[in-house]
Amino acid sequence: MTSTKAIRMSLAIARTLWLLLDDVVGAYNTTKLCATKPVGIWGTGSSIDEAYIMLCEAFLRTVVLFAVASALAIPARAQSMQVYGKTGYLGEYELSGTVSEQASNGRKDYSGPLIAKHVGLCTHDGPKDTTGQIRFHVIGSPPHVTATLVFEGTECTYEGVLSESYHGFMNCADKTSLPLRLWWSRSRRSPPAGS
Numbered sequence: 001m002t003s004t005k006a007i008r009m010s011l012a013i014a015r016t017l018w019l020l021l022d023d024v025v026g027a028y029n030t031t032k033l034c035a036t037k038p039v040g041i042w043g044t045g046s047s048i049d050e051a052y053i054m055l056c057e058a059f060l061r062t063v064v065l066f067a068v069a070s071a072l073a074i075p076a077r078a079q080s081m082q083v084y085g086k087t088g089y090l091g092e093y094e095l096s097g098t099v100s101e102q103a104s105n106g107r108k109d110y111s112g113p114l115i116a117k118h119v120g121l122c123t124h125d126g127p128k129d130t131t132g133q134i135r136f137h138v139i140g141s142p143p144h145v146t147a148t149l150v151f152e153g154t155e156c157t158y159e160g161v162l163s164e165s166y167h168g169f170m171n172c173a174d175k176t177s178l179p180l181r182l183w184w185s186r187s188r189r190s191p192p193a194g195s
Contacts (some may be wrong), residue, residue, distance in 0.1 A: 001016060003100050007171045011072065016178075018019070019172070025075065028144065032131060038179040041180070046158045049128060051096050055103075064160065077157055079098065079100075079101045080098055080100050080101075080112075081098070081099050081110065081184045082095050082096070082097075082185045083095070083096065083098070083099050083110075083114065083134060083169060083179055083182065083183075083184045084182075084183055084184070084185070085180060085182040086180070086181045087116070087170065087178050087179060087181075088178060088179065089121065089178070089179060089181045090120055091120075091179075091181075092119060092120025092121075092122070093117065093118055093119065093120070094116070094119050095113070095114055095115070095116055095117075095132060095182070096115055096117070097112050097113050097114035097115060098112050098113070098132060099111055099112035099113055099184075101138075103113065106127065107139070108138055109136070109137045110134075110135070110136055110138070111133065111135040111136075112133070112134060112136070113131060113132070113133060113134075114122055114131070114132045114134040114149065115129055115130070115131055115132075116129070116130045116131075116132065116151060116158075117129050130152065131183075132149060132150050132152070132164060133149070134147060134148070134149050134150075135147065135148045135151045135165045136148065136158075138162060141160065142161050142162070142163060143162040144159075144160070144161055144162070144184035145158070145159070145160060145161070146158075146163040147167045147170075149170060154172050154173055155172065155175055156170040156171060156173070156178070157170060157171055157172075158170040158171075158180055158182065160180075162183055162184060163181075163183055164181060164183040165181075166181060166182075166183075167179060167180075167181055168180055168181070
């Protein structure tokens with residue numbers, strides 16, 4: 001969901017809540033609660049008293065609306081995760097990146113940039129670091145993942161368990177199949193050395 005859609009939806013919810021609160025506050029008779037101002041300041045039945053009660057009711061509605069809207073907004077935050085991995089027949093490439101969560105159709109999808117760093121002893125053609133993209137969704141526990149990784153225009157797919165100890169394969173559009181281990185962490189830690 002884009003931020004513009006989220007803002008529009010929040011405003012629609014806030015308007016609906018305001019109308020509901022108007023009914024609830026009116027039914028609760030906040031006039032009694034708001035009429036507990038110090039006696040004898042303005043006299044009874046004056047237009048200042050009526051303005052005070054209206055202002056008090058508006059304040060109470062705003063406080064309740066703000067509390068409800070704040071409570072609804074808390075779970076809507078996207079959560080970022082660190083993704084790590086190893087690929088290559090000798091584990092000569094380390095993968096790392098940060099993915100953001102997007103909820104869609106009742107499942108959690110993640111996507112973000114991914115860096116493949118050559119850490120093998122042998123030389124290779126091309127740069128030491130390659131930037132790509134990763135998209136995946138997670139189901140169940142242990143977390144089963146279906147992922148798409150894209151590097152230099154080549155798309156690779158992976159299905160397996162999101163775990164540092166699980167060894168699987170990613171299949172690429174250019175007909176190559178490479179070993180892959182893929183895992184994630186909520187904390188910003190480096191991948192274990194020599195794994």
